[in-house]
Amino acid sequence: MKKVRVFAPASIANMGCGFDVIGLALDEVGDILEITASEGDGLTITNISGVPIPEDIEMNVITPVVRSFLRKIGQKAQIDVVICEKIYPGSGIGSSAASSAAAAYGMNELFGCPLSDEEVVVCAMEGENLASGGYHADNAAPAVMGGIVLIRGYEPLDLIQLPVPGNFYCAVVHPHIVVSTKEAREILPKAVPMHDAVRQWGNVGGLVAGLCTGNIKLIGHSMQDFVAEPYRKQFIPGFDELRKKILATGALAMNISGSGPSVFALCDHKAIADASGKILKEHFDAMGTGCEVYVVKVSNKGAKLTHLTI
């Protein structure tokens, strides 16, 4: 019998302009799993986090991750997973990716690290597929690898870890509005007008150049999203006015986190992130919409082992 305790962080997909291709890992907030491997052939999942998730094991993102890992390494085992801490599903900060990444990373550690980082991400994407019906890596890759990750391409998967210059903080708000990932995807047009597409990849180039060269202003300017935000912001009441207030604090940018409804402000000082967090909370409080606010550092760490028993 061998047992690991693993953490995988929350994450923010898209980072504005990088729709489906960029994601960043947050510090501290995340999922914690304990995974035990012993002889046999089966899987149990026990949830002691207090966060409600589906009881049917076939509906839990951890299940396809564990199965695909074992299939990949060609082994059978009895796997028992305990979910100790869990980000609320639907919070828009990569709840399903944190579980999937922790499961994939933990399984790899349990079995002596036969898979590369990229292969661990591919396993974690099985969970993302169950959650949203698509093989996306923009939360799963940063949740495994940490930092800011560019998914250059999916055919084959090509993950580029980008530098995180300075001390970046995110103020993230999760307003209690229900928007499913499916609904947020369906509202998007099937094609992007050429003019907007050109502006979008100009911005992706600017964002990557800003990260690589430490040009903080360029990062902020480049995060504007012409493709998803114009459609998705309708789910978030007062989005445009909120952004004006947030940018007035000195925040670099404010965007929708992933498919929403969470919103985040990227800041290069803790004090600005704190001020942004306060404004985000006030905005949704004033509307009578409950919300949680996190102010967390952008992390260079991804999934990690916190305990190992042999």
Place this chain on the structure above:
Amino acid sequence: MKKVRVFAPASIANMGCGFDVIGLALDEVGDILEITASEGDGLTITNISGVPIPEDIEMNVITPVVRSFLRKIGQKAQIDVVICEKIYPGSGIGSSAASSAAAAYGMNELFGCPLSDEEVVVCAMEGENLASGGYHADNAAPAVMGGIVLIRGYEPLDLIQLPVPGNFYCAVVHPHIVVSTKEAREILPKAVPMHDAVRQWGNVGGLVAGLCTGNIKLIGHSMQDFVAEPYRKQFIPGFDELRKKILATGALAMNISGSGPSVFALCDHKAIADASGKILKEHFDAMGTGCEVYVVKVSNKGAKLTHLTI
């Protein structure tokens, strides 16, 4: 009376995936202008390059550049331009941009450099607008500034000079096929399917990351263009087979230069660029299509003063 002799280089727009947002400057090949400013109010253009260009001054890209420069600085002058050397129009390596950049840069030098680099590019874009009916900077910016330039956005113009790692060479072929920029633009769809758009900005991110971090392989992988090339390659007979042969030499990528019909191979060794140049020539020779081939270094130098008389 004051006189300058200026050079502005040829350039390659798009660099594959960076449709309308990336361009690179070439070494040695380019336009040379002599510009004289004296008291008065008028413009003459004399062409001694031997390359046929429109005789009507209103059809010459230099004219709107000179006028916009003088308007911008609020001065009148008699300007006499002599075109000493000229890239063949329609060659697909930024012929109009080289003239426009040389004129804008030369005027700025003549009048004591009142404009910033970006403002000089804005002047040069007046020439691009006359040539192709659009304010594009993807040839004009590298022709003025040198190196590889990202046009992050046009509203306002935001130019980012990207690092040029190592010794990059381009083998460029100009096959004698007539494709107007207008025709090459009209064949493109008005909207990009979301799937292709995502792949394109993943590649733009990869290209910029590769340039910034000196990851040569990443640069090559990222240059694939999903947006313009699938339509424009039909103007270039045998494009796909040609690329296979070029990549077999060790070239990093082969793409259409700007709107075509020129094609270039990006290489990180002179010997590979020479081998690629040979294959490019053989390909069009075998088809009975005349062509010129250049093998030139990617330049970090843009427009420059070669002589000044006061």
